[in-house]
Amino acid sequence: MPLTLLWVVSPSTEVCSGFGVTESLVSRSTSNGRSKRMSKKQESWNAWTFNVAKHQKRTGFPVLSSMVANPTGEMAVLSSEQRVYDVVLKQAALVNRELRSRDDLDLDVKPDIAVPGTLSLLTEAYDRCSEVCAEYAKTFYLGTQLMTPAKRKAIWAIYVWCRRTDELVDGPNASHITPTALDRWEARLEDLFRGRPFDMLDAALSDTVTKFPIDIQPFKDMIEGMRTDLRKSRYKNFDELYLYCYYVAGTVGLMSVPVMGIAPESKASTESVYNAALALGIANQLTNILRDVGEDARRGRVYLPQDELAQAGLSDEDIFAGRVTEKWRTFMKKQIKRARMFFDQAENGVSELSAASRWPVWASLLLYRQILDEIEANDYNNFTKRAYVSKGKKLLALPIAYARSIVPPRSTTNLVKV
Numbered sequence: 001m002p003l004t005l006l007w008v009v010s011p012s013t014e015v016c017s018g019f020g021v022t023e024s025l026v027s028r029s030t031s032n033g034r035s036k037r038m039s040k041k042q043e044s045w046n047a048w049t050f051n052v053a054k055h056q057k058r059t060g061f062p063v064l065s066s067m068v069a070n071p072t073g074e075m076a077v078l079s080s081e082q083r084v085y086d087v088v089l090k091q092a093a094l095v096n097r098e099l100r101s102r103d104d105l106d107l108d109v110k111p112d113i114a115v116p117g118t119l120s121l122l123t124e125a126y127d128r129c130s131e132v133c134a135e136y137a138k139t140f141y142l143g144t145q146l147m148t149p150a151k152r153k154a155i156w157a158i159y160v161w162c163r164r165t166d167e168l169v170d171g172p173n174a175s176h177i178t179p180t181a182l183d184r185w186e187a188r189l190e191d192l193f194r195g196r197p198f199d200m201l202d203a204a205l206s207d208t209v210t211k212f213p214i215d216i217q218p219f220k221d222m223i224e225g226m227r228t229d230l231r232k233s234r235y236k237n238f239d240e241l242y243l244y245c246y247y248v249a250g251t252v253g254l255m256s257v258p259v260m261g262i263a264p265e266s267k268a269s270t271e272s273v274y275n276a277a278l279a280l281g282i283a284n285q286l287t288n289i290l291r292d293v294g295e296d297a298r299r300g301r302v303y304l305p306q307d308e309l310a311q312a313g314l315s316d317e318d319i320f321a322g323r324v325t326e327k328w329r330t331f332m333k334k335q336i337k338r339a340r341m342f343f344d345q346a347e348n349g350v351s352e353l354s355a356a357s358r359w360p361v362w363a364s365l366l367l368y369r370q371i372l373d374e375i376e377a378n379d380y381n382n383f384t385k386r387a388y389v390s391k392g393k394k395l396l397a398l399p400i401a402y403a404r405s406i407v408p409p410r411s412t413t414n415l416v417k418v
């Protein structure tokens with residue numbers, strides 16, 4: 001199994017297993033009319049500037065000032081949040097287009113097109129994805145059992161692609177991974193979106209993206225996150241860190257929601273649900289970073305924003321020394337507060353998802369959020385103590401997640417953006 005996970009495509013070998021090229025898919029991922037896109041950008045800018053002001057007022061956390069100060073609406077300097085918001089709008093527009101072209105508002109799946117010989121191969125491909133998922137993410141796998149068969153297969157295929165991508169830079173072969181290898185992985189991604197998968201696990205994702213309105217951009221962006229990990233081990237400010245968190249985790253939210261679907265009775269705008277999904281990815285990754293400070297430092301990595309460390313009177317040396325001081329506690333409290341804000345923002349969106357998808361999302365949210373409580377319980381010693389949620393607490397979170405998942409979508413039209 002790990003062998004398959006770590007298999008990076010060789011440039012000279014091209015295997016096409018013939019699962020049918022889908023023209024519509026190719027055009028779907030590339031057909032944004034330019035003028036339309038420009039006006040969308042303008043629109044998103046206006047919404048964005050408004051949100052930035054709100055965000056700063058409500059949270060006390062600054063957003064890159066050069067962007068807010070731009071009075072003409074020109075896109076000369078984009079903050080990371082603005083760049084990411086554009087991807088959110090693009091993915092939401094794709095889903096909205098698909099919604100308009102279908103009667104079924106739950107965006108349920110397109111039927112299988114029976115090409116002789118391919119269906120059994122596809123079944124096998126999805127079975128392999130299910131096995132990988134069951135082995136690497138047991139609780140989450142359990143949660144997917146509540147979804148419709150088509151949706152859970154698609155989520156497994158996305159999970160496996162994400163896991164394999166992450167393994168490239170985080171797995172046992174990571175030291176051999178070069179930017180060229182990531183370029184090949186990206187070429188392979190483009191091929192699978194064109195209906196030319198390289199191997200069986202790719203074939204499952206290739207099939208999934210023909211059935212659900214999934215844009216290629218979040219997948220490319222996740223690969224960009226892996227490139228970032230190869231070349232960078234420090235983050236100047238939160239803006240840089242935000243972009244990294246989007247790349248490696250926010251993207252997962254944007255990939256998953258087109259499959260999970262928004263509840264037909266939801267009144268929330270598609271963009272607001274995608275924003276919540278993005279927020280959950282960011283919250284998870286920030287939590288991951290706060291939990292792993294010591295472990296990352298031992299690998300020479302400091303993900304925490306350098307400017308915020310300096311403002312707190314801290315430096316890389318303090319992190320390498322691993323001393324829990326008052327300065328460190330104060331700094332950590334602020335970081336935890338910010339991660340919780342992203343969780344809060346995400347929570348608003350979970351109830352808007354289709355009924356069967358809410359439970360696994362609530363479960364993953366509650367479990368990951370609790371890691372922040374554990375960091376506090378460890379008196380902010382994230383240098384030598386790994387914050388983890390005990391089995392008992394995990395088990396307790398599952399019925400709580402279930403109780404929350406039966407709450408139907410809210411009746412308001414838009415979700416609150418932090």
Ligand SMILES: CC(C)=CCC/C(C)=C/CC/C(C)=C/CC/C(C)=C/[C@@H]1[C@@H](COP(=O)(O)OP(=O)(O)O)[C@]1(C)CC/C=C(\C)CC/C=C(\C)CCC=C(C)C
Pocket residue numbers: 140155158159162163166248249250252253254256257273274276277278280281284285288346347349350353360361364
């Ligand atoms: C239901 C559900 C949670 C669906 C997502 C399934 C999916 C496709 C997961 C892929 C996860 C993955 C392998 C990502 C690769 C990059 C990575 C490793 C990111 C980190 C995850 C934690 O991984 P790790 O295994 O290293 O963790 P531990 O060390 O074992 O703790 C991340 C921190 C981020 C993962 C991000 C998400 C799960 C985002 C989830 C967001 C949604 C599902 C959107 C929900 C929708 C709304 C409206 C809120």
